Amino acid sequence: MLSFSRARNGIDFWRSLCPERSTLQHVAGFPGEFTPGAVARLLASGAVRPAIDAAIAEDAEVDGLDGVDAALLRLAWSRTEGQVDPRVAAVLRLPGARLAQAAARMGWDDGDGILDLGAFLLKSDADWLATWRSEVDAEVDRRASVADTGEVVRRALRAFVEECLLALGRLPRVDETGERWDGAVLRTREPGARTLRRLGLHQTGRVRRFHVWVRFRPAADSYGYSDYGSGPGWYWDVTNPDPAWMNNCTMGPYRTPEEAWSDASFLGQDE
Numbered sequence: 055m056l057s058f059s060r061a062r063n064g065i066d067f068w069r070s071l072c073p074e075r076s077t078l079q080h081v082a083g084f085p086g087e088f089t090p091g092a093v094a095r096l097l098a099s100g101a102v103r104p105a106i107d108a109a110i111a112e113d114a115e116v117d118g119l120d121g122v123d124a125a126l127l128r129l130a131w132s133r134t135e136g137q138v139d140p141r142v143a144a145v146l147r148l149p150g151a152r153l154a155q156a157a158a159r160m161g162w163d164d165g166d167g168i169l170d171l172g173a174f175l176l177k178s179d180a181d182w183l184a185t186w187r188s189e190v191d192a193e194v195d196r197r198a199s200v201a202d203t204g205e206v207v208r209r210a211l212r213a214f215v216e217e218c219l220l221a222l223g224r225l226p227r228v229d230e231t232g233e234r235w236d237g238a239v240l241r242t243r244e245p246g247a248r249t250l251r252r253l254g255l256h257q258t259g260r261v262r263r264f265h266v267w268v269r270f271r272p273a274a275d276s277y278g279y280s281d282y283g284s285g286p287g288w289y290w291d292v293t294n295p296d297p298a299w300m301n302n303c304t305m306g307p308y309r310t311p312e313e314a315w316s317d318a319s320f321l322g323q324d325e
Contacts, residue, residue, distance in 0.1 A: 056102065056131075060088040067102055090123040091153070094130035095146050098138045108132040108139070112165070121163035122153065129165055141172025144179075150244030152274045159278035171277060178273035178285035183216055185309060186225075190215050193225050222253060223270035223288055224310070257311060262322035265293045268314045271307070279304075288314040292321065 057068040057078055064085040068078040084101070086092050096102050106114060111132035116124040129142045145153060145168055156171050157163055183190065194211050203211070214232040218225060221237035230236065236253050239245065250256040250269075257268040268290045276284045287307020308314040 056097075058088070058093050058096075064088070065092060065096070067096070069102075071104075090119055090126065091146070091148075094126045097127060097130040098143065098146055105133045106131055108134045122157045122168065125163070125165040125168055126153065129168060139169070139172070140176060141169045144172040144175040148175075148274055149240060149242070152244075156274060156277050171274075174277050174284075175273045178276070179220055182273070182286040183219060186219055189225060190219070220272060220286060222255065223286070254311070257315075259315070261318055264295075264321045266315075266318050266321070267291055267293060268311050268318070270311070276307075290314045290318045292318075 055070045055078065059066045059068070061083055064083055065088050066083050067081045069081050070076050070078045082101075084096060097105075111128045114128050114131065116127050119127065126142075126145070129139065130146065132139075153168070153171070157167060160167060160171075162170075190212065193215050194208060197211050197215075198208050210232065214235075215226060218230070218235060218237055221240050226235055239249065245253070245255075247256070255270045259266055259268075268288060270288050271286065273284075273286050276286070285307055287309065288311050289304050289306030289308070291304040305317060306314060308317065
């Protein structure tokens with residue numbers, strides 16, 4: 055039996071390997087906010103042991119939570135051949151309330167839904183990065199050429215460049231590094247409107263009489279929508295569409311905001 059409780063400075067972890075014979079013992083305390091997502095990440099990290107085989111995860115009882123949160127804890131606690139399911143790991147990387155939002159859009163609250171979302175995230179992110187492969191290779195080569203770097207450092211450089219593309223929809227600037235870059239704030243909290251504007255992820259402008267939004271949407275934000283192309287990318291939409299239009303929808307994805315604005319520039323040309 056495992057138990058987690060809110061502590062003054064984080065999360066307390068309690069465990070009994072044989073609840074019938076022994077009481078819960080305090081094992082460790084962890085920093086951070088006490089949320090289902092934080093507990094799930096602890097379960098998946100290996101900091102909390104023992105884990106259980108995926109085959110019996112469905113039989114694990116979760117007290118205090120239900121629905122998608124309970125399903126996430128079961129999946130995070132389970133292992134397949136000693137590893138966390140990559141689909142589960144992808145979902146655990148989501149910030150804030152993205153999981154709950156995706157579940158609400160699709161109407162599921164179980165483990166199968168979480169695995170479906172995870173598969174979508176993995177495929178969509180891979181497809182997006184594939185469109186940038188040559189640019190990513192060139193950027194990694196450029197950064198590696200600054201100093202004599204080995205394969206371990208090159209892998210870290212590639213991971214940073216790819217994370218920048220997945221979070222900000224662009225390659226990192228010359229002055230950005232894995233320790234200091236604009237997207238670091240997105241790792242720890244859900245961004246507000248001001249942050250999204252400051253990072254350039256939400257842009258607004260006018261095309262003739264139309265008020266246009268151009269936004270970068272990561273994979274999780276496009277999951278479950280059928281009215282525009284899925285996956286990471288730049289999208290544009292109009293907040294004051296023409297009532298006569300048959301289909302007032304979001305357009306995208308595009309590789310860059312410039313491509314999105316270029317496509318939106320046709321608005322009102324026939325008026």
